[in-house]
Amino acid sequence: MHDEHLPSASQQPASIDVHSVNYYYPGKVPLLAITNASFSVGPGEFVSIIGPSGCGKSTMLRLIADLLRPTSGQIAIGGQPPERLRRSRQIGFVFQDAALMPWRSSFGNVMLPLQVMRRAGKEGKAKADEMLRLVGLGDFRNKRPAELSGGMRQRVSIARALTYSPKVLLMDEPFGALDQITRDEMNQELLRIWETNRATLVFVTHSISEAVFLSDRVVVMSPRPGTIRQSITIGLSRPRLPAIKHEPGFFEYETQVLRALEGDA
Amino acid sequence: MAQVEESMERPANEPVATPEVAVSEAVPGRSWPSFRLAVSPGSQALRVILPLLAIGIFLLLWNYVPQWMGLHSYEVPTFSQDINALFSEWGTIGPNLEITITDALVGFAVGNLLAVIGAILFSQSRLIEWTFFPLAILMQTIPIIVIGPVFVIFFTVFGWGPYDPLPIIGLGSKPVLGVTILITFFPTLVNMTVGLRAIDPNLYDFMRLINASRWTILWRLRLPSSIPYLFSSFRITSTLCFVGAVVGEWMLANNTGIGGLINLFLLAINKQGLWASVLAVSVSSMAFFGIVLIAERVLVPWREER
Ligand SMILES: Nc1ncnc2c1ncn2[C@@H]1O[C@H](COP(=O)(O)OP(=O)(O)OP(=O)(O)O)[C@@H](O)[C@H]1O
Ligand SMILES: [Mg+2]
Numbered sequence: 001m002h003d004e005h006l007p008s009a010s011q012q013p014a015s016i017d018v019h020s021v022n023y024y025y026p027g028k029v030p031l032l033a034i035t036n037a038s039f040s041v042g043p044g045e046f047v048s049i050i051g052p053s054g055c056g057k058s059t060m061l062r063l064i065a066d067l068l069r070p071t072s073g074q075i076a077i078g079g080q081p082p083e084r085l086r087r088s089r090q091i092g093f094v095f096q097d098a099a100l101m102p103w104r105s106s107f108g109n110v111m112l113p114l115q116v117m118r119r120a121g122k123e124g125k126a127k128a129d130e131m132l133r134l135v136g137l138g139d140f141r142n143k144r145p146a147e148l149s150g151g152m153r154q155r156v157s158i159a160r161a162l163t164y165s166p167k168v169l170l171m172d173e174p175f176g177a178l179d180q181i182t183r184d185e186m187n188q189e190l191l192r193i194w195e196t197n198r199a200t201l202v203f204v205t206h207s208i209s210e211a212v213f214l215s216d217r218v219v220v221m222s223p224r225p226g227t228i229r230q231s232i233t234i235g236l237s238r239p240r241l242p243a244i245k246h247e248p249g250f251f252e253y254e255t256q257v258l259r260a261l262e263g264d265a
Numbered sequence: 266m267a268q269v270e271e272s273m274e275r276p277a278n279e280p281v282a283t284p285e286v287a288v289s290e291a292v293p294g295r296s297w298p299s300f301r302l303a304v305s306p307g308s309q310a311l312r313v314i315l316p317l318l319a320i321g322i323f324l325l326l327w328n329y330v331p332q333w334m335g336l337h338s339y340e341v342p343t344f345s346q347d348i349n350a351l352f353s354e355w356g357t358i359g360p361n362l363e364i365t366i367t368d369a370l371v372g373f374a375v376g377n378l379l380a381v382i383g384a385i386l387f388s389q390s391r392l393i394e395w396t397f398f399p400l401a402i403l404m405q406t407i408p409i410i411v412i413g414p415v416f417v418i419f420f421t422v423f424g425w426g427p428y429d430p431l432p433i434i435g436l437g438s439k440p441v442l443g444v445t446i447l448i449t450f451f452p453t454l455v456n457m458t459v460g461l462r463a464i465d466p467n468l469y470d471f472m473r474l475i476n477a478s479r480w481t482i483l484w485r486l487r488l489p490s491s492i493p494y495l496f497s498s499f500r501i502t503s504t505l506c507f508v509g510a511v512v513g514e515w516m517l518a519n520n521t522g523i524g525g526l527i528n529l530f531l532l533a534i535n536k537q538g539l540w541a542s543v544l545a546v547s548v549s550s551m552a553f554f555g556i557v558l559i560a561e562r563v564l565v566p567w568r569e570e571r
Contacts, residue, residue: 062470065474066474067470067473067474086473086474086476087476088476089475089476091474093470093471093474095467095470095471097467099465099467099468099470099471100468101468101486101489102567103489103492103565103567112475112485113475115485116472116475116476116477116481116485117475144566144567146567164475
C-alpha cells in the first residue's frame, strides 16, 4: 500500500569478511567470547546468524559494527575496516529492544541520525517520512514510543536504521520480544523492505524457522566460545510467502540447521 | 564542527556505560508499556479532595487539641488566631516575605544552574567526577546549621555586609543567598550526575554507531535523559530553598526576612505573629512546589508514573 514512493538505495551494498576473529571481553579474568570465527557475506546478501544463547552472536554484530574491536583477526566491509564505515555512517543497526528515545516521536526518532549528520533539512524530513511510510507507520509519525506496540517500535527502529541508507544493516534479534503472530508479520514486512532497499543484511536470531524463512544463508555458531560451525545456503526461491513454510524443502532446511546446531552435521 | 569522538576516549571494548550509582527508582522515561491503572474521572477528583481533607483535619486538630489538653492559647495559639495575626501583622510580614521569597528563588535558580554545570563537567570527565563527587556527597551531609554561619562569616570578612543588595539582581542578601545556593546545589549535582550517566546503553551505542560527537551525545542523549532526574531534584530543592532562606535569615539575626521576623516575634513573645509568618512561608513554598509539579507535567510528558 505504500509502494508508490519506493526509496532508491543510494548506496551500493558492501560485502562483509570476517577472518579468524578472536574476541576477549576484558576483565580480571578475560572472557573468550568468540574464537577463530571466519565467514563472509556477499553484497546484498541476507545472512542469519543462529546459535545457542551466550554463544557470541551479539558480540559478533558489535564487532562488525565497530562498537567492539577484535582482540585478533580482521574484519573488512567492502574491503575497508569497519571503523571507516562507521565513521562515514554506513552501518545500520537494529537492537533487540528498539532503543528509541522515549521523549521523541516516531518521526523524531527516525530524524535522529539525519540531525546528527546535519541533513535535517527539507530533504531529510521528506526522507524520514518516506521511511515511516515504508515501514507502515505513516499515521503514527507523531506518536511517542510509549504509545506504540512492540512491533511498531521495532518498525520505527528499522526506519531509523534505513534513513541514512547504510551499506550494511545489522539486526540483533529484532523480533525476539514479539509474539509469534506479530513476528511472522514483521518477517514478511522485513523481506518487503529489504527487497526495496537491498542492503547487505546480517540478522541474528534464535528461531530456526525465522532464519530459514528470511535468509539466503544461515550461519550456525557453536556454544561459547563461539565459532562458525557451518554455513547453510537456503535455496528457496524469492519472493517468499508464508505458504513456503509448509513446503517439504522448508522442513529439510530446518532439519539441516537443527542438526548443525546440535553439532552432528 | 570538530568531531571529538567519544568512542575513542575509552577503550573500544569497554562495556558501555551503565549507571554505576544505584538509583532508588526505576530508570525514568523508558519506553516500556505502562500498566497504569485506568484513572476514572471520579478518582481524579479524589486526588484533590483527599489531600484537602487531610489538611483540613490537621488544621482542626491544631485549632482544638492544644486547648483540650489544657494548653493556653499564648503557649500554642490556635490556627484561627494565626490567620488573624497574618492579616493584622501583614504590614510587617509582607515585605519580609518578599525578601525571603527572593532569597529562596534566586538561590534555587543559581544553585541549580551551578549544579547542572557541575554535573555536565562530571559527565564529560571521569577524572573530575572521581575527584569531586565524593566531596559533593560529603558536603551534602553537613547540616546547614553548621555551614550557614561559615557563610555568614565568610561574606562579612570579605566586606560584603549582610544587607548589601546583590549587585546583579539587586535583591536579596548575600550570606542568605550563600545558604540557599548551597542547599539547592548538592541535591541537583548528585541527581544530575546520576541522570547524565543513566542513559540507555543501546541508545549510547547507536549514537556511537552514527559517529556522534561527544557534544552531540551530551545535547541529544544525556541532557534529555537526565531531565526526569532534574525534576526529581526540583521536587526536593523547591521546598529546601525556602527552608534554607528562613534558616539563613534566622542565623544572620539581623531582623530581615521571615527568619529575622521569627527572632523578633520570639523576643516579643508574639506566638501568633511567629506562626503567621511561618504559615506565610509554608504557603509560598507549597505554591512554588506546585509550579514545579505543573512544569514537570508539561515539560516531561514522556515520564511514566509508576
Ligand atoms: N559486556 C560484557 N562483558 C563481559 N562479558 C560479556 C559482555 N557481553 C557479553 N559477555 C559474555 O560474552 C558471551 C557472548 O555474549 P553475547 O551477548 O554475544 O551472546 P549472544 O549469542 O548474543 O547471546 P543471546 O542469544 O542470549 O543474546 C556471553 O557468555 C556473555 O556472558
Ligand atoms: Mg544477544
